[in-house]
Amino acid sequence: GQQLNQSPQSMFIQEGEDVSMNCTSSSIFNTWLWYKQDPGEGPVLLIALYKAGELTSNGRLTAQFGITRKDSFLNISASIPSDVGIYFCAGRARTYKYIFGTGTRLKVLA
Amino acid sequence: EAEVAQSPRYKITEKSQAVAFWCDPISGHATLYWYRQILGQGPELLVQFQDESVVDDSQLPKDRFSAERLKGVDSTLKIQPAELGDSAMYLCASSWGLAGVYNEQFFGPGTRLTVL
Numbered sequence: 001g002q003q004l005n006q007s008p009q010s011m012f013i014q015e016g017e018d019v020s021m022n023c024t025s026s027s028i029f030n031t032w033l034w035y036k037q038d039p040g041e042g043p044v045l046l047i048a049l050y051k052a053g054e055l056t057s058n059g060r061l062t063a064q065f066g067i068t069r070k071d072s073f074l075n076i077s078a079s080i081p082s083d084v085g086i087y088f089c090a091g092r093a094r095t096y097k098y099i100f101g102t103g104t105r106l107k108v109l110a
Numbered sequence: 111e112a113e114v115a116q117s118p119r120y121k122i123t124e125k126s127q128a129v130a131f132w133c134d135p136i137s138g139h140a141t142l143y144w145y146r147q148i149l150g151q152g153p154e155l156l157v158q159f160q161d162e163s164v165v166d167d168s169q170l171p172k173d174r175f176s177a178e179r180l181k182g183v184d185s186t187l188k189i190q191p192a193e194l195g196d197s198a199m200y201l202c203a204s205s206w207g208l209a210g211v212y213n214e215q216f217f218g219p220g221t222r223l224t225v226l
Contacts, residue, residue, distance in 0.1 A: 003151070040220075096166070097166060
């Protein structure tokens with residue numbers, strides 16, 4: 001099935017560093033969601049975006065809805081060990097169906 | 111805090127056997143989704159319900175998979191017969207409705223299926 005491209009696929013960072021990741025689509029979306037998934041668990045919703053250009057924060061996390069409506073970005077500031085996991089984006093267009101990204105695997109070195 | 115409930119959390123079965131997964135969405139959520147997630151990939155939609163009606167089951171392998179939500183609340187996903195390639199995490203999610211803003215999906219903890 002269709003999946004959105006997420007970049008980077010994986011990253012190792014030092015504790016305290018900032019993290020940036022993005023998600024791109026060939027289609028225009030009107031909703032973007034960002035999730036974090038720990039091993040063996042279901043995805044947990046982090047941030048929801050509904051308007052092009054929108055910038056939304058949730059604690060140390062900030063996400064943006066791209067101006068072109070074909071991409072979205074997630075930033076994590078001052079990373080900590082519990083930020084380890086897989087981050088997924090999900091986008092929705094006019095249909096009621098969400099398309100998920102391929103995931104960015106984050107590993108934090110203490 | 112309201113959560114999506116799923117059971118069982120883990121299921122091991124032999125190929126050709128039947129398996130069933132149960133999901134109870136967040137109270138009041140009219141839309142329910144079943145996803146399959148293969149290790150290392152993002153979730154892929156199998157079937158989507160609005161109340162008791164199927165909205166999208168285009169990716170559901172209907173020769174072996176079935177899903178129902180008889181009273182528009184909880185739902186069951188069945189596989190019969192199971193095949194080796196069905197080994198995956200099966201995730202249930204729910205949302206207030208199909209469309210409109212502020213209509214986020216919330217996921218349950220998932221059922222990890224292993225087919226031997």
